Amino acid sequence: xxxxxxxxxRRDRTEAILRAIGERVRSPFRxxxxxxxxxxxxxxxxxxFPRCRVVAVDTDPVLLEVGERALRRFRRRTAWILADLxxxxxxxxxxxxxxxxxxxxxxxxxxxxxxxxxxxxxxGRILRPGGLVIDGDFLPSRxxxxxxxxxxxxxxxxEGAARRGGxxxxxxxxxxxxxxTLSSDPTxxxxxxxxxxxxxxxxxxTREPGPRAVASLELHxxxxxxxxxxxxxxxxxxxxxxVLAAVR
Numbered sequence: 635x636x637x638x639x640x641x642x643x644r645r646d647r648t649e650a651i652l653r654a655i656g657e658r659v660r661s662p663f664r665x666x667x668x669x670x671x672x673x674x675x676x677x678x679x680x681x682x683f684p685r686c687r688v689v690a691v692d693t694d695p696v697l698l699e700v701g702e703r704a705l706r707r708f709r710r711r712t713a714w715i716l717a718d719l720x721x722x723x724x725x726x727x728x729x730x731x732x733x734x735x736x737x738x739x740x741x742x743x744x745x746x747x748x749x750x751x752x753x754x755x756x757x758g759r760i761l762r763p764g765g766l767v768i769d770g771d772f773l774p775s776r777x778x779x780x781x782x783x784x785x786x787x788x789x790x791x792x793e794g795a796a797r798r799g800g801x802x803x804x805x806x807x808x809x810x811x812x813x814x815t816l817s818s819d820p821t822x823x824x825x826x827x828x829x830x831x832x833x834x835x836x837x838x839x840t841r842e843p844g845p846r847a848v849a850s851l852e853l854h855x856x857x858x859x860x861x862x863x864x865x866x867x868x869x870x871x872x873x874x875x876x877v878l879a880a881v882r
Contacts (some may be wrong), residue, residue, distance in 0.1 A: 640867060641740070643872045643875045644739075644740075646741065647653050647872070647875060647877060648674075648675060648678060648711060648739065649871055650770065650870035650877040651675070651737055651770045652678060652679065652682050652738065653767075653869075654734060654768050654869050654879055655682075655683065655737070655766075655768065656682070657681070658746040658766055658879070659734050660685055660734075661685045661686065662685035662687070663683070663685075663687075663734035663735060664687050664688075664690045664732075664733050664734050665679055665686055665687070665733065665734065665735045665736070666689050666728070666735070666737070666760070667687070667688060667689070667690045667691065667737050667738065668691055668731045668735040668736060668737070668738040668741055668742070669691070669692055669693075669719065669738055669740075669741025669742075670691060670692045670698070670714075670754075671697045671701070672697045672698075672701040673692070673701030673702075673705055675739050676701060676705065676712065677705055677708075678707065679737075680712070681701075682798070686711070687711045688712050689713045689728060689733070690712065690713070690714050691713065691715045691719070691727075692716070692717075693717075693718040693719070693832065694829060694833060695715070695716055695829050695832065696822060696826060696828075698715075698716055698826045699822060699825040700816065700822075701714060702714045708788060712841075713729055715728060716729050716828075719741075719749070720745065720746075722752060724756075725760060728760070732762045732765070733761050733762065733765060734764045734765050735765060735767075735768060735801070736765070736766070736767045737768045737769070738767075738768075738769045738770070738771065739770045739771065740770070740771055740772070742771050742849075742854075743772045743773070743845075744757045744844050744845065745845060745849070746845045747847075747849050747853060750853070750854070750857055751861070754767070754857045754858050754860075754863070755861045756850065758863065758882060761882045763882055764881065764882060765881075765882040766882070767863070767879065767880045767882075768869075768878075769818070769854070769877070770870075770876070770878075772848060772875055773851040773852065773854060773876040773878060774848060774850055775850060775851045775852065775874070776851075793853075809838055810838045812838075814837075817837050823839075831848070851868070851878065854878055855878070856864075861882040863882055864881045864882070865880070866878060866879065866881075867879050867880075
């Protein structure tokens, strides 16, 4: 509901991610989603690929709880892991075993360059040989044709969307109403207490400041190659939004 006005690329970007999985990953497979939120992409993977299993990672315990409840009928095929990708120890929270594919959507652009490089090295260790990283995100290129493209959408600082004509009133009302509804649910009180300890602040939440500079497409590509991935390829593009794949 929120992303139709803030992120018009979402539908096509998500479809490009799912198409890449279907074309390049043999079923059955084990997927890792980085920054799953309440599980929109998780749900689509589970429904599109009936023999896959998904481990969803996020730093927000409320969003994980919402996702787990919404997808309870898939509980034998999912695991919901509370971990912060900015911390070097996050892989220790994962269940044992390697993954066939790691996917992410509009998450990795929040990471500083050094954290991103470390993350790709960690993914290189937990993916099987031949495994894939598929990242759908704001990936601006240093090439001149990309320099006029604006900053990424935000789902936490709607004032930024207003400056770009992103439909602020509809988004803000939806965002606030969604969080107010969650916070009034007595069965989520424990998750909200956990959230307040990990991510203190107001409800509805606002995003933390992003990195000093959003990592470029070229930085992602070089970091993946330096981490031992054999090759990278842009599979889809809309402006500076891209789906980037890398083969382990």
